[in-house]
Amino acid sequence: MADSTFPNPAAPIHGALDLTPPALGRRTLLEILHSWIVTVDHKKLGLLYVLYGTFFMLVGGAEAIAIRIQLARPNNHFLSPQVYNRFFTMHGTTMVFLVGMTIIFGFGNYLVPLMIGARDMAFPRLNAFSFWVTAFGGLLLYYSFLGGSGLYGVGNAPDVGWFAYAPLTARAFSPGHATDYWAIALIVTGFGTVGTALNIVATAFCMRCKGMTLMRMPLFVWVMVVDSALTLITITPLTAAQIMLLIDRYLGGHFFDTQAGGSALAWIHFFWIFGHPEVYVLVLPAFAIANEVIPTFSRKAIFGYPAMVAASVGIAFVSLGVWAHHMFTVGMTSASNAFFTLSTMIVGIPTGIKIFNWLATMWGGRIRFTTSMLFLIAFVFQFLIAGLTGIMLSVSPWDWQLHNSYFVIAHFHYVLVGAIITAIFGGMYYWFPKATGRMLDETLGKWHFWLFTIGFHVTFDVMHIPGILGMPRSIYTYEANRGWGTLNMIVSIGGIIQGIAVLIFLWNIIVSLRSGKEAGNDPWDAWTLEWATSSPPPDYNFATEPVVGSRRPLWDLKHPEDPDWKYEA
Amino acid sequence: MLRHWLRKTRYGAQAAVLAALGSGVAFASGPQATPSIFAPASTPAAQINSVAYFVLEITGAIFFVVAGLLTYVLIRYRARDTDDNSEPAQIYGSNQVELAWTVIPVLIVVVLFLTTARMIFAIQDAPKPKSALDVTVVGHQFWWEYRYPDLGIVAANELHVPLSSKDSPKPTFLKLLSADVDHSYWVPQLSGKIDLIPNHPNELWIDPLQPGLYYGQCAQFCGVEHAKMLLRVYVDTPEEFAAWVKNQQQPGVQDPSVAAGRRVFETQACMNCHAVRGTAATGRFGPDLTHLMSRDTIASGVAPNTKENLRQWIKDPDSFKPGSLMPAMQLNDEQLDQLTAYLATLK
Numbered sequence: 001m002a003d004s005t006f007p008n009p010a011a012p013i014h015g016a017l018d019l020t021p022p023a024l025g026r027r028t029l030l031e032i033l034h035s036w037i038v039t040v041d042h043k044k045l046g047l048l049y050v051l052y053g054t055f056f057m058l059v060g061g062a063e064a065i066a067i068r069i070q071l072a073r074p075n076n077h078f079l080s081p082q083v084y085n086r087f088f089t090m091h092g093t094t095m096v097f098l099v100g101m102t103i104i105f106g107f108g109n110y111l112v113p114l115m116i117g118a119r120d121m122a123f124p125r126l127n128a129f130s131f132w133v134t135a136f137g138g139l140l141l142y143y144s145f146l147g148g149s150g151l152y153g154v155g156n157a158p159d160v161g162w163f164a165y166a167p168l169t170a171r172a173f174s175p176g177h178a179t180d181y182w183a184i185a186l187i188v189t190g191f192g193t194v195g196t197a198l199n200i201v202a203t204a205f206c207m208r209c210k211g212m213t214l215m216r217m218p219l220f221v222w223v224m225v226v227d228s229a230l231t232l233i234t235i236t237p238l239t240a241a242q243i244m245l246l247i248d249r250y251l252g253g254h255f256f257d258t259q260a261g262g263s264a265l266a267w268i269h270f271f272w273i274f275g276h277p278e279v280y281v282l283v284l285p286a287f288a289i290a291n292e293v294i295p296t297f298s299r300k301a302i303f304g305y306p307a308m309v310a311a312s313v314g315i316a317f318v319s320l321g322v323w324a325h326h327m328f329t330v331g332m333t334s335a336s337n338a339f340f341t342l343s344t345m346i347v348g349i350p351t352g353i354k355i356f357n358w359l360a361t362m363w364g365g366r367i368r369f370t371t372s373m374l375f376l377i378a379f380v381f382q383f384l385i386a387g388l389t390g391i392m393l394s395v396s397p398w399d400w401q402l403h404n405s406y407f408v409i410a411h412f413h414y415v416l417v418g419a420i421i422t423a424i425f426g427g428m429y430y431w432f433p434k435a436t437g438r439m440l441d442e443t444l445g446k447w448h449f450w451l452f453t454i455g456f457h458v459t460f461d462v463m464h465i466p467g468i469l470g471m472p473r474s475i476y477t478y479e480a481n482r483g484w485g486t487l488n489m490i491v492s493i494g495g496i497i498q499g500i501a502v503l504i505f506l507w508n509i510i511v512s513l514r515s516g517k518e519a520g521n522d523p524w525d526a527w528t529l530e531w532a533t534s535s536p537p538p539d540y541n542f543a544t545e546p547v548v549g550s551r552r553p554l555w556d557l558k559h560p561e562d563p564d565w566k567y568e569a
Numbered sequence: 570m571l572r573h574w575l576r577k578t579r580y581g582a583q584a585a586v587l588a589a590l591g592s593g594v595a596f597a598s599g600p601q602a603t604p605s606i607f608a609p610a611s612t613p614a615a616q617i618n619s620v621a622y623f624v625l626e627i628t629g630a631i632f633f634v635v636a637g638l639l640t641y642v643l644i645r646y647r648a649r650d651t652d653d654n655s656e657p658a659q660i661y662g663s664n665q666v667e668l669a670w671t672v673i674p675v676l677i678v679v680v681l682f683l684t685t686a687r688m689i690f691a692i693q694d695a696p697k698p699k700s701a702l703d704v705t706v707v708g709h710q711f712w713w714e715y716r717y718p719d720l721g722i723v724a725a726n727e728l729h730v731p732l733s734s735k736d737s738p739k740p741t742f743l744k745l746l747s748a749d750v751d752h753s754y755w756v757p758q759l760s761g762k763i764d765l766i767p768n769h770p771n772e773l774w775i776d777p778l779q780p781g782l783y784y785g786q787c788a789q790f791c792g793v794e795h796a797k798m799l800l801r802v803y804v805d806t807p808e809e810f811a812a813w814v815k816n817q818q819q820p821g822v823q824d825p826s827v828a829a830g831r832r833v834f835e836t837q838a839c840m841n842c843h844a845v846r847g848t849a850a851t852g853r854f855g856p857d858l859t860h861l862m863s864r865d866t867i868a869s870g871v872a873p874n875t876k877e878n879l880r881q882w883i884k885d886p887d888s889f890k891p892g893s894l895m896p897a898m899q900l901n902d903e904q905l906d907q908l909t910a911y912l913a914t915l916k
Binding site: 303337342360 | 649662791
C-alpha cells in the first residue's frame with residue numbers, strides 16, 4: 001500500500017500541461033543558430049548531443065565500411081597498412097567516445113529532467129560547458145588528420161589502436177603528434193563526460209518533483225544515475241593514464257616507457273580499469289531505454305522494479321572488478337586468472353535477471369510491434385547472445401584462444417551494435433515524437449529495422465567464425481590460403497546492408513521532420529511524466545510542478561479506478 | 570568452406586567426447602592451412618577444446634531456453650485485432666520468481682567456474698618434465714627471434730620443435746620476451762596465446778603430437794606491419810629435429826666463390842642489424858642469417874624464400890611489407906646479385 005500522505009496525483013499533472021499559445025513570428029536563421037549555441041536548456045543540449053553523436057556515427061561508419069572493403073578479400077590493396085591502422089584506431093575511438101558516450105548522455109540530458117518532473121538539470125551552465133567541451137574534444141581528435149603529422153610528413157592520425165597499448169605509444173615507436181592528439185582529445189572529452197555525469201546524479205537526487213521518492217523514479221532515471229556514477233569512477237583512471245602517457249612523451253617520465261624500466265602492464269591495467277566499466281557505461285542506457293519501451297508496448301508495468309534497480313546497481317558494482325578479463329593473455333598468475341573468470345561470470349547473474357524481467361514484462365501483455373518495440377525485441381535477443389559469448393570469453397583458458405581474435409570483435413560488436421545501437425534506434429523512434437512533435441514514419445522505420453537487423457546478423461554472426469579459425473584482430477590483410485576469405489566477404493556485405501539501413505533512417509528523420517504525422521502529447525499512451533507535457537515540451541517543461549503518487553503517474557491519471565499507488569509497496 | 574569448417578568441428582566434437590570419457594589422446598588433427606581452435610594437435614589446445622565444448626553446451630542450452638521463451642511470448646502475447654481497448658492485467662513482480670531466476674544462474678556459474686578453474690591450473694601450472702626443450706622467443710617489430718639456450722642455436726621466424734608423444738613426452742617450453750612493443754604468440758592448433766611484453770617474461774608450453782607445419786600469427790597489435798608477423802611452427806620427427814639442430818649449430822658457410830657478396834654484406838650496413846656466425850657480422854636488430862637458406866620463407870613468413878624474392882626483398886622491402894623496419898639500402902644491380910648469391914650459400 002502506498003502511503004496516503006500524498007494527494008491524489010491526477011489533478012496537479014493536469015496543471016503541468018502548458019496551454020499558453022506559442023509565440024508568433026519567425027526567427028531568422030542567425031537567431032536560431034544563436035539560440036542553440038548559447039542555450040543552457042537540457043532539451044536543446046540533449047538534442048545537440050544526439051546530433052553530434054549521429055554525425056560521428058556516420059564518420060565512424062564510413063571508416064568501418066572502408067575497413068570492411070579492405071578485408072573483403074585477402075591481400076587487398078584498397079587501404080595501405082598505415083591508413084588501415086589509422087582507420088581502425090579512429091573507428092574505435094570515435095564510436096566509443098564520440099558516438100556512444102554522446103548519444104547516451106543526449107538521452108539522459110533530454111529525458112531525466114522530464115521524467116522526474118523538473119524544469120532543467122541541476123547545473124544548466126555546467127551542462128552547456130560539458131557539451132561544448134566534449135564537442136571540442138571530438139574536433140581535436142579529427143584535427144589530427146591535418147595536424148597530427150607534426151614535422152614528420154603529411155596525413156596522420158592516431159594509429160595505435162583505441163586501446164593504445166604501451167610502449168607502442170612511446171615516442172620511440174609513435175613519433176609525430178597523432179598520439180598526443182588522441183591522448184589530449186580523450187582528456188578533454190573526459191572533462192565533459194564527468195561534468196554531465198555529475199549533473200545527472202545531482203539532478204536525479206535533488207530535482208525530483210513532489211511525491212517522487214527514489215523508489216518511484218522511472219527505471220530509465222535509475223539506470224542513468226547508476227550509469228553516471230559509474231562514469232565518474234571510470235573516466236578518472238583513463239584521464240590519469242593519459243596524463244602519465246603525456247608525461248612520458250614530453251617530460252621524460254618512465255611510467256610506461258619499458259626501455260627505461262617502465263611497465264607496459266601498468267598501462268593495460270589502467271586502460272581496462274577504465275575500459276571494462278566503460279562497456280557498462282555504454283550498455284546501461286540501452287537497458288534504460290528497454291525499461292521504458294518494453295513496458296509501454298507490452299501494455300504492462302515493468303516486472304520486478306526493485307529487482308531491476310538492484311540488478312543495475314549490482315552490474316555497476318561487479319563491473320568494477322572484472323577488468324583483467326581483458327588480460328588473461330598478459331601472463332597473470334593462475335589464481336588471478338581464476339579470480340577474474342569468476343567475477344566476470346558473476347556479472348551474468350544480474351544481467352540474466354534483467355533479461356528475465358523483460359520477458360516477464362512482455363508475458364501476459366498485448367505486445368504492439370511498433371518500430372521502436374521491434375528494435376527493443378531485437379535488442380533483447382542480441383543482448384542474450386552477446387551475454388552468452390561473453391560467458392565463453394570469461395572462461396580464461398578458452399579466452400587464451402579467442403582473445404584478440406575476430407570472435408572477440410564479433411562479441412563486442414554484438415554488445416555495441418546489437419544491443420546498444422539497436423536500443424538507441426528503438427529509443428529514437430520512441431522519443432522522436434516527444435522531441436519534435438512529429439512521428440517518425442513507420443513504413444520507413446520497418447525498412448530501417450529489417451535491413452539493419454538482417455545486415456547486423458549477416459555481419460556479426462558470421463564474424464565469430466574467422467576468429468575461431470585463427471584470424472586475429474587489427475590486421476590490415478591476411479594470407480589467401482587461411483580459408484578466411486569467403487567469410488570476410490560475407491561480413492563486408494552485411495556491413496554495407498547496415499550502412500543502407502542507416503541512410504534510410506536519416507531519410508526517415510528528414511522526411512518526418514518536414515511532413516511527419518502530428519504526434520500529440522502522448523502518442524504511445526505511455527505512463528511516465530515526459531508524456532504529460534506538450535511535444536516538443538516548452539522551455540520550462542512543466543507549467544506547474546507535477547505531483548506523483550506512483551511509478552506510473554500517467555497510468556494513475558488514465559485509470560483512476562485502478563491506480564498503481566494502491567499496489568506499490 | 571562451411572563444410573570444411575563443419576568437418577573440423579566434428580573433429581572437435583569427437584575430442585570433447587573423448588576428453589569427457591577421460592580417454593588418453595583426445596585429438597588426432599594434423600596441421601591445417603586454416604588454423605582452427607577446434608582442431609587441436611597439442612595437449613593444452615585439446616584441453617581448451619574440451620572445456621570450450623562443455624561451455625558451448627551450457628550456453629547453447631541457455632540460449633535455446635531463453636530465445637524459446639522470447640519467441641513464445643512474442644507469438645502468444647502479441648496484440649490482436651480482436652482485442653478490446655482494455656489494458657491487460659498489470660503484474661508488478663514476484664519475489665519467488667525473482668529468486669528462482671537468480672538462484673539458477675548462480676548454480677550455473679558455480680559449475681562453469683569450477684570446471685574452468687580446474688583447467689586454468691591444469692594448463693598454466695603444468696609441471697615441466699626433464700625431457701622438455703627450452704626455447705626463448707623474442708618478439709620484434711615485425712619478426713620472431715628464437716633462441717635455444719641449451720643447444721646454442723639462434724634462429725628466426727620459423728620455430729622447429731620436436732614431436733612429442735604419449736610414451737616419450739617431449740614438450741617445448743617457450744619463454745616469451747619482447748625487444749620493443751607488445752606482441753602475442755598464437756598458434757591456435759597448438760595452444761592458446763600469450764603476450765610478449767617488455768620487462769614481463771611469459772611462458773607457454775606445447776607438446777605437438779602430429780608432425781608438420783602449424784600456422785599462426787601475432788595477435789597483439791604491434792605497429793604498422795602487425796598483420797605480416799606470421800608464425801610458422803615446424804614439428805619435426807626426432808630424426809628431422811636432430812638433423813636440423815646439427816645444421817643450425819654450424820657456423821655460417823664460408824664459400825670463397827661468393828666473397829664479393831660477402832664484402833657487400835660486411836661493408837654496407839647489412840651487418841649492423843644482421844649476424845652471420847663465424848664472420849664479422851654480429852648485428853642483433855634483425856634476424857640472424859647464419860642459416861638463412863634453411864628457412865622456407867623470408868620476412869616472417871610473408872614470401873617464399875627464393876632467390877628472386879630475396880633479391881627483391883633486399884632491393885625494396887616495402888614491396889613485400891610496407892613499413893617494415895628493414896631499410897632499402899639503395900644497392901645497384903651488381904651488388905644485389907652478389908649479395909643474393911652470398912646469402913644463397915648460407916644453408
